[in-house]
Amino acid sequence: VTSEAPQPRSRRERPAKSALTGPGIVATAVEIMRGEGLGRVTMRRLAHELDTGPASLYVYFRNTAELHAAVLDELLGEVDLSPAAEPGEWRDRLVRVLTSYIGVLYANPSLARTALVVRPRGRHYLDLVETLLAMLHEGGLATGRAAWALDMLLQFATRALRAVDEHRYPRTAAAREELFSGTPETRLAWNFQVLLNGILATPVPR
Amino acid sequence: VTSEAPQPRSRRERPAKSALTGPGIVATAVEIMRGEGLGRVTMRRLAHELDTGPASLYVYFRNTAELHAAVLDELLGEVDLSPAAEPGEWRDRLVRVLTSYIGVLYANPSLARTALVVRPRGRHYLDLVETLLAMLHEGGLATGRAAWALDMLLQFATRALRAVDEHRYPRTAAAREELFSGTPETRLAWNFQVLLNGILATPVPR
DNA sequence: ACCTGAACACCGTTCAAGT
DNA sequence: ACCTGAACACCGTTCAAGT
Numbered sequence: 001v002t003s004e005a006p007q008p009r010s011r012r013e014r015p016a017k018s019a020l021t022g023p024g025i026v027a028t029a030v031e032i033m034r035g036e037g038l039g040r041v042t043m044r045r046l047a048h049e050l051d052t053g054p055a056s057l058y059v060y061f062r063n064t065a066e067l068h069a070a071v072l073d074e075l076l077g078e079v080d081l082s083p084a085a086e087p088g089e090w091r092d093r094l095v096r097v098l099t100s101y102i103g104v105l106y107a108n109p110s111l112a113r114t115a116l117v118v119r120p121r122g123r124h125y126l127d128l129v130e131t132l133l134a135m136l137h138e139g140g141l142a143t144g145r146a147a148w149a150l151d152m153l154l155q156f157a158t159r160a161l162r163a164v165d166e167h168r169y170p171r172t173a174a175a176r177e178e179l180f181s182g183t184p185e186t187r188l189a190w191n192f193q194v195l196l197n198g199i200l201a202t203p204v205p206r
Numbered sequence: 207v208t209s210e211a212p213q214p215r216s217r218r219e220r221p222a223k224s225a226l227t228g229p230g231i232v233a234t235a236v237e238i239m240r241g242e243g244l245g246r247v248t249m250r251r252l253a254h255e256l257d258t259g260p261a262s263l264y265v266y267f268r269n270t271a272e273l274h275a276a277v278l279d280e281l282l283g284e285v286d287l288s289p290a291a292e293p294g295e296w297r298d299r300l301v302r303v304l305t306s307y308i309g310v311l312y313a314n315p316s317l318a319r320t321a322l323v324v325r326p327r328g329r330h331y332l333d334l335v336e337t338l339l340a341m342l343h344e345g346g347l348a349t350g351r352a353a354w355a356l357d358m359l360l361q362f363a364t365r366a367l368r369a370v371d372e373h374r375y376p377r378t379a380a381a382r383e384e385l386f387s388g389t390p391e392t393r394l395a396w397n398f399q400v401l402l403n404g405i406l407a408t409p410v411p412r
Numbered sequence: 413a414c415c416t417g418a419a420c421a422c423c424g425t426t427c428a429a430g431t
Numbered sequence: 432a433c434c435t436g437a438a439c440a441c442c443g444t445t446c447a448a449g450t
Binding site: 091094095141145149152153155156186190191193194195196197198199201202203205 | 297300301347351355358359361362392396397399400401402403404405407408409411
Binding site: 249 | 441442443444445446
């Protein structure tokens, strides 16, 4: 079950001295996750797979949570962002991207749990945020509402956004201030109003 | 930090032979959680606190997840359901109960994580569901929409409802079929439509 | 039925020491 | 800077045996 492609890092073929690299480690971690679930992606198990001791991995990851976050972001690279650039209603395209996001998360349930716990800040996650914000702007939402809406849409399946790389993601950076505006109570109240207004405005199909 | 009230189950005062009871075990587990977080509520730690070995606890809980679920439900007893019976707008009262629910969850973040992972089925959780359904009905929502809305409102902070005690919770039982109607895709699509309709209908305050 | 000691098979993380 | 062996302080769960 665990050996589909030739393993580049098998214990057999590698020299005694390992050449650890961040991406290589994450790739191996993803392999373990696909084969056995995130619960088996432990420092010790991963180190064993890489023919080294667990201590070696602490050069690359401060702790296990950081390792899992790296695995999550790697998987987020599979989210299909292409609908954003296609023709058609922005709402439909937005839903297509979000559905792809949820699909990736729920393809591996243990991973979905991580997404609910860690605060993502990896490249792929930020690409997703930037793409979603672009579509909300396209839909005519002002910065403030777009930021809150983004937050809510993602929180709906996962959790709130925390930090962004301002340089790399201009639109995200622009929305940042709005993203953190308001008290937690105000935002929560707004969230519930959105839900209730939406519920009242949206009959169940059929 | 961990000793505020006199500990009824301290190792000192108890006889050699312990008298374990389900509620007693959960109470001790809650104590540990409040003092040190859910991460320290382990079979071994809890057994130590109860002056026994971890194996003894497997009579009461099939595994650690079940233990944590019991702790969660115990805490859910603190959710303030009283707004449901007060006068005033049903929307306001609904939001007050939901806010109390979220408040309880987020008062202990490690507990909130559990709520996202386990499928609650305890007494206190079912009381909450029944109360929320009553207010949605009061608001004029037909059974189908109320069921889906309930699901969505709770999922917004936690996760989907799974099973209910039909006898004890008549309204929940009545909504049950609706609660599971539709394909997952249909429900997801409806959820997104609700969110987007709500977002478009709800300007940010100020 | 309930409770137990002991064992099995794991964990995360740190540290002093090497290169 | 990167890598390591070894140690410390934990885990969940099962099982045979007791009451």
